Amino acid sequence: xxxxxxLSLAECPGTGSAQAGRAAACQGCPNQGLCxxxxxxxxxxxxxELRARLRAVRHTVLVLSGKGGVGKSTFSALLAHGLAADxxxxxxxxxxxxxxxxxxxxxxxxxxxxxxxxxGWSPVYVEENLGVMSVGFLLSSxxxxxxxxxxxxxxxxxxxxxxxxxGEVDYLIVDTPPGTSDEHLSIVQYLSATHIDGAxxxxxxxxxxxxxxxxEINFCRKVxxxxxxxxxxxxxxxxxxxxxxxxxxxxxxxxxEKMCQNLNVSLLGKVPLDPQIGKxxxxxxxxxxxxxxxxxxxxYRNIIQRIQEYCEQHHFQEEKIx
Numbered sequence: 001x002x003x004x005x006x007l008s009l010a011e012c013p014g015t016g017s018a019q020a021g022r023a024a025a026c027q028g029c030p031n032q033g034l035c036x037x038x039x040x041x042x043x044x045x046x047x048x049e050l051r052a053r054l055r056a057v058r059h060t061v062l063v064l065s066g067k068g069g070v071g072k073s074t075f076s077a078l079l080a081h082g083l084a085a086d087x088x089x090x091x092x093x094x095x096x097x098x099x100x101x102x103x104x105x106x107x108x109x110x111x112x113x114x115x116x117x118x119x120g121w122s123p124v125y126v127e128e129n130l131g132v133m134s135v136g137f138l139l140s141s142x143x144x145x146x147x148x149x150x151x152x153x154x155x156x157x158x159x160x161x162x163x164x165x166x167g168e169v170d171y172l173i174v175d176t177p178p179g180t181s182d183e184h185l186s187i188v189q190y191l192s193a194t195h196i197d198g199a200x201x202x203x204x205x206x207x208x209x210x211x212x213x214x215x216e217i218n219f220c221r222k223v224x225x226x227x228x229x230x231x232x233x234x235x236x237x238x239x240x241x242x243x244x245x246x247x248x249x250x251x252x253x254x255x256x257e258k259m260c261q262n263l264n265v266s267l268l269g270k271v272p273l274d275p276q277i278g279k280x281x282x283x284x285x286x287x288x289x290x291x292x293x294x295x296x297x298x299x300y301r302n303i304i305q306r307i308q309e310y311c312e313q314h315h316f317q318e319e320k321i322x
Contacts, residue, residue, distance in 0.1 A: 013222075046158075047193035053120075053162050054194045057092075057169045059311040061228065062187065062199040064220070066212030068178035071233040072202045073097065074281055075271075076175035077106040079200075081286040082304040084130040089170040092123060094160055095134035096187055097177040098153045099146050104136035108284020112137055120165040133164050150182040157186045171311070178212075180219035188223050197311045198226035200268065203259075204234045205251035210259050217263055228310050229266035231303055232256035237273040238295065248273060269303040272296050 013019040013026070020026070054060075063076040073095070080093040095103035104110050104124075112124045114137045123131030135146060135156060148156075166172065177183055188196070199220055203213040213230070220227050232255060237246045251258075260267040274296040280287035288297050 050158075050161055050190055050193040053164075054166065054172075054191075057166060057172045057194065059170060059314075060172045060174065060191060060194070060196045061307065061311065062174045062176060062196065062225070063202060064176050064184070064199045064216050065178055065202045065209075066180060066214075066216035066219075067203065067209045070202050070204045070209055071271075072178070073102045073106060073175050074277060075200070075202050075231060075233065076173055077103060077281070078286065078288055078300055079304060079307070080107075080130060080132075080171075080173050081288055082300060083171050083173075083308070084127060085288070087129060089129060090168055091130045092166050092169045092172045093130070093132045094164075094172060094174045095132070095136065096157050096160065096174060096183050098135050098148065098156060098183065100177060101134045101136035101139075101146075103132060103134045103175055105142070105284060106281045107132050109137070110142055110284070114138060117165065120163045121160075122165055131166070133160055154182055154186040157183060158190055161190050180215055184219065185223070188225055196225060197314045198228040200228050200307065201230045201265075202233055203230060203256050204249045205232055205247070205255040206249040207253045209249070210253060210256065213256075214259065214263070217265060226314070227265055228307055229268035230256050230260050231268050232270040234273045235270035268306050269299050271299045271303070 013023045061079070063072055063079070065072050076093060076095075080091050083089055084091040093103060093107070095101050097103075104112065107126050109124050109126065109132060114124065114133070115122045121133070123133045124137055125131050136142065139146070174187060176187065201213055201216055201220075203209050217227065219225075234249055235255070237248050238244070239246070253259075256270070257267055259265075272295050274287075274291065274294050276291045276294065277287045277296060280290050287294075288300060291297055
């Protein structure tokens, strides 16, 4: 059984492949029937509906990590803040971490509610050019547990994409839960009806994190999701008093830099630990604005610039093909 599972994981053709459910590696997979029947691929009518809703979204970036606790939501929030610093850009942040929605807290929107109009659900706005949507806005209390099985979670993700009035958006940032399962397959499937610029993968330097992040990179390749690059978060800590640098999470196997070299993936940058980041998140404030001269802020700004450059280049290449 272990050998069969290993073979299936290694050679899975991906849910979007013509061989999905039919390849030798699919034998014994619990989802074989769904894939073979085409249920894992977008329904044409559903795809047309999603294209219509998201036609005015110029760039879509997913923030992923196989590992929990690496700062994915913090990175998503600061990426959104950094992009929205340009007042000419309209930015949207979608939180699809259904069971652990931390974006409302980080963005200072706890207690806010979703409003519905004739054109659909309205995002909750931090600034005029920065809108947010999260299941956290649908809960009666921040302490409420969302105890849902996969199909219900997938249905809400589809609803966020189909029923939210996103309007004209330059950047849609999608914050995902850890792992490579239901929510990730759903968001890639639904967005394949439109377009995805790519994924930013967040890790911390230690091997226990990199091990899961390698799985995430493999997932992206299986589902043909472009990888913009990897961000190494919590990369060292410089004491504000003595200025000595400590490795809180030692990169025993070479950290993200070595992993990226081995897997031929871009390293977008390294963000050092800064206690102010956690304080800013708890207050619902932008760390980039509160600590503009911090080494972490400078690192974030460089990473954000690289993501923007990638998206513009990706958009230019798509236009040439069209």
